Amino acid sequence: MRYSIASQALCGAITVSALTVPNTQVQKRVQHVDISSFKSFPTADPKVYFDKANATVRDFFKQGIFNDGPMDTSGRWIDRPLAVLEEVSDQLELHFEDLQDKIEDSLEKLQVRDEVHRLKSRRNNPVKDILTFPDFSDFFGKPSSQPNTPNNPNTSNNPSTPSNPNTPSKPNTPSQPNTNTPSQPEQPTKTPDNGKGAGGPGKTSGGSKETAGNGAATCDPSNPNVRFEWSSYSNADRTAFVQAIKCLQGKPSGGSQFTGSTNRYEDLISVHRGMTTDIHQTAAFLVWHRYFVWVFEQLLRDECGFNRAMPWWDETKHAGAFAASDVFTNDWFGNLPAKTSDGQGTCIESGEFAGTTLHVGPGNANENHCLSRAVDESQTAQCNQDFTNTCLSMTTYEDFRDCFELGPHGYGHNGIGAVMAEVSASVGDPVFFMHHLFVDHTFRIWQNANPSRRTTISGCANKANPCTPITLDTTLSSNGLRPDLTVRQIMDTLSGTICYRYDY
């Protein structure tokens, strides 16, 4: 339900903190929240990154060559070929596992016709196809004197071994322990609530639930959990997902260590707030928030019976028009009101989270305040495919992290506004997780472009001076909500402790 101009004007003229407006269907409570004191997420001028990015590489990602997708039971992508960029010595090699007309067409668009013809001539060659770009420095628009990523011997020397560990060449043996119900490969058109998707009966949380923290994790990469994009996530799944979040909001807090919290969902807000300094604008950003979304998922599953696939939200499809997405409707997360003329947010009185009172935040305060939003579509417009592709074209973890954190991530938070724009307590708006599922999706796509991106990390783990360098052994904590994990366990979403991919 959208607010009329009249009701907003009425409230703007009244200075009480809450106003009850009679409504034949719902008690409509309208409150303006001053967001002027909120500390917004930092963002950067897109031009800074666009200038650094090579248009060819950005276009290359746009072809979907590195996207996620359904795999067959041996862990091979089935709806599109997989290509892996390998930085080898002074050149870049593009390795294909499977050649189809689609990828050839894509490459032809990228004006590498000669190479495509060479590849076509090798179609029947059992040896892995390799496309080599001799002038690697030009391709990535960076000096060739840059340090090279260590070459993965599996990808360049052994023709029988696929270059991506997500696609093992040998099918998993039937005797491999697997407590999950065997399932057919997901089909791209299937919705996940039909029993075939990752969230179908008998396949609830993959390897993650059973193995967290005990070091004996296993993950069948051909049968991981699949996170389905919202548009192909059925209404039944949407309802189950939103109701599970509401369930958390209705459960007691886990304890006084979650400062300010009055319920289980607010424990998540408190944990994020307590770690705000170290998990933003540091190398921990991507890995900690991936861990945090996983913790959220485990709470839904373990404490609220959520037994379906997780959704994710492809914000690039809604850049500049978030409010028109059916994420923000009466049926699900409630509407997305525009920032009012005086820069205020508006309490959310529609959807499943209508009338939510938050107790953690704003900032370090613990004051009752409503769940509010204040969309600025000029900012959500930056959550677009081109900005995303620009970030995907970055070759180092820190360059990608910085680009995406200050780019689409920051603009998405500030564009939704109000609670979402307030850095430390932004988790108060459940749509936080939809946004961070988008962030995590992009992180995984970036990782899919090169296997080494699942095993290497660099940068600072905190803001100390000098900082503590982040390593694969750095601990990621949720203050006891779920077991601590290491960066190593989080880097590969098919590593075992966590076990998921995205539907595309």
Ligand SMILES: [Cu+2]
């Ligand atoms: Cu955050």
